[in-house]
Amino acid sequence: MLLSLKLSYKTTTGQDYQAGLPPKDLVLINNGTTKEEDEDLVDPWNVQTSNAKGVDYDKLIVRFGSSKIDTDLINRIERATGQKPHHFLRRGIFFSHRDMDQVLDAYENKKPFYLYTGRGPSSQAMHVGHLIPFMFTKWLQEVFDVPLVIQLTDDEKYLWKDMTVEKAYEYARENAKDIIACGFDVNKTFIFSDLDYLGTSAGFYKNIVKVQKHVTFNQVKGIFGFTDSDCIGKISFPAIQAAPSFSSSFPQIFNGKENIQCLIPCAIDQDPYFRMTRDVAPRIGQPKPALLHSVFFPALQGAQTKMSASDPNSSIFLTDTPKQIKTKINKHAFSGGRDTIEEHRKYGGNCEVDVSFMYLTFFLEDDDRLEQLKQAYTSGELLTGELKKVLIETMQPLVAAHQERRKQVTDEIVKQFMTPRKLAFEF
């Protein structure tokens, strides 16, 4: 049996077994994604927690080795930009970062940086949760006045889903319309589909192949959990999400300059890609991208899971009518209220698990109003139905306004955003 084990070991690793020694070159660079029994599961494809309050983000910061966005950092952003910090910062929705101090150092020394964010266009339908990184990125772009690149990973969706290349590209263009409808400035923003841009950029593929040379299968296995039966497209894809972190991927925008600092606002489930990128960057002579991480947007049914674009009742979609919004919230939004009005009046509701309240922290900008609602709900003064009504009245105009702006986004405007070109900055 020992012989058979040794043989299996050799078949698997290609090396003779030596007691006590791990296989050579099989060091798993795990970067903290290993999960203990009672921990939340967070990677680019899965977010799972057993806690109704959602993922324990403080623990995640420790596990991922990132840094908390604390009051000092928020104050520094306010000083540097002269602007009141976005409510996503004030309320801990963007809660974690990597090297944001360095970005601010550079900014204060008049050194340029740029923003990079993205989206995997898995379907035509986007929900309000998908807006979070874009709303925040738009604010960052405005207060820092920097270029922004937005990657649509249609190739990723083609590789992962049962979908044609053509359909993935179509979704990318449709999603671009929703992103544009967030109000980005065409003179400062470049949106690209991988399937499209890879074939039009002199710099993108060169950076991809550089990353691909410096990451082994063992590493992506450790970071992303890929297996031997995964297709080679999935295995090499992380390099494609990594490459826009390097300014030379955009020669038209940065005039071929290689060393411009990148800042990536994204949900924390995307961090594994950028841990890998930051590991590779110095080895290919590039600066490490900085990151700002957001929490997950909860499903209507509760904060245990990330919202899903495939379940229409798990989310408020950007295409929903006012009536659908009202019905969904009233019917599906998990309540932190009590079972009877009497009990609710007596003991109060629980904002920490109430999805309507959570949604309001994302979308109700007025801090005082939010605090009033929290007090009233917690004390039992405000009933669940009344809280839901506030949310409905917040979401209906927000979604309607989005739909109105999206209608204005013509194919010509999409083409403008998606054309590789010089932006309104000098490099």
Place this chain on the structure above:
Amino acid sequence: MLLSLKLSYKTTTGQDYQAGLPPKDLVLINNGTTKEEDEDLVDPWNVQTSNAKGVDYDKLIVRFGSSKIDTDLINRIERATGQKPHHFLRRGIFFSHRDMDQVLDAYENKKPFYLYTGRGPSSQAMHVGHLIPFMFTKWLQEVFDVPLVIQLTDDEKYLWKDMTVEKAYEYARENAKDIIACGFDVNKTFIFSDLDYLGTSAGFYKNIVKVQKHVTFNQVKGIFGFTDSDCIGKISFPAIQAAPSFSSSFPQIFNGKENIQCLIPCAIDQDPYFRMTRDVAPRIGQPKPALLHSVFFPALQGAQTKMSASDPNSSIFLTDTPKQIKTKINKHAFSGGRDTIEEHRKYGGNCEVDVSFMYLTFFLEDDDRLEQLKQAYTSGELLTGELKKVLIETMQPLVAAHQERRKQVTDEIVKQFMTPRKLAFEF
């Protein structure tokens, strides 16, 4: 110790050890590259045989599952083109094929096809052996009058060698000059560097990602022997060599048409790439490429190994002077002659292992003269020194003429060949 082994097993495979069972999803799809003890080793990076006559090609045909180029097929090519078959066909230098009958069927029915060949630009220096596929491809292009695409896999060389992206691209351009000097028609030929073309083609990356979706790590492990410690660039590279087999990788040439038959002349060590390609093709709705396989060009020291661009004495380089050619052949060309003149006169020389005679089969076009030399050498009438003199007098003008043509290849001409464009064909 058993526990420790089981733990290592689990770390490596991600699965619990079960006695006697190989890890799941680790089925090696080998496609015939598994080598018995006494067999020749042939893959894109290694050619090894213990036989002085060189690799046993009949056995290779059986192992790879290709078909022998027999007299019937050669006669059919002659009938179809109305041209005397190239001496590489007459002499078994191109000895194996896949689906060449289908290409001829299509040709006789006036259906279009195109040629695809390539080179990995591992250094600036090319040797005469590197010319073989290009000389033959040029002949094919002339007799069939079809478009030709030539891939320079500078990305592959960057991934495999200790080389910068810039250096790999420089070698690609230098190698392109030698290829152009073979006399290709600029109106019918497109030469491309992967590093360059991937960023300028609307179709190439789409085909690459399609291939990448349909090939697993298990498969490339079986076909190419990749391991878990190989970089993800190597692992996904086979898709990049596969994609030019599909006409939609060249929208400018084929007007976006997807279903045009491809014929690939190459040395047989490249077959693993195209076995993989042929396996994927029907699953992505593309025709399988047909192939014509050549034998390997022997090193001066003997036919046991493939020529190496890194050992200057193993080959005649395209940059060698007449004097260098003379010295190399006299000093290094392995002789099939006898130890003394007396013995040679009595028993005769052995053409089957004599490298000078082998080289003449490649480069001396005159069949009658070659037959005379063979008779005279075998009978002992012709001495090794005299045979070497014939080879020297064959190679000196051939290399000098190449150098003369290469001098005429300006950067402007290279640019013309390497610009994606419509060729002199209608699709």
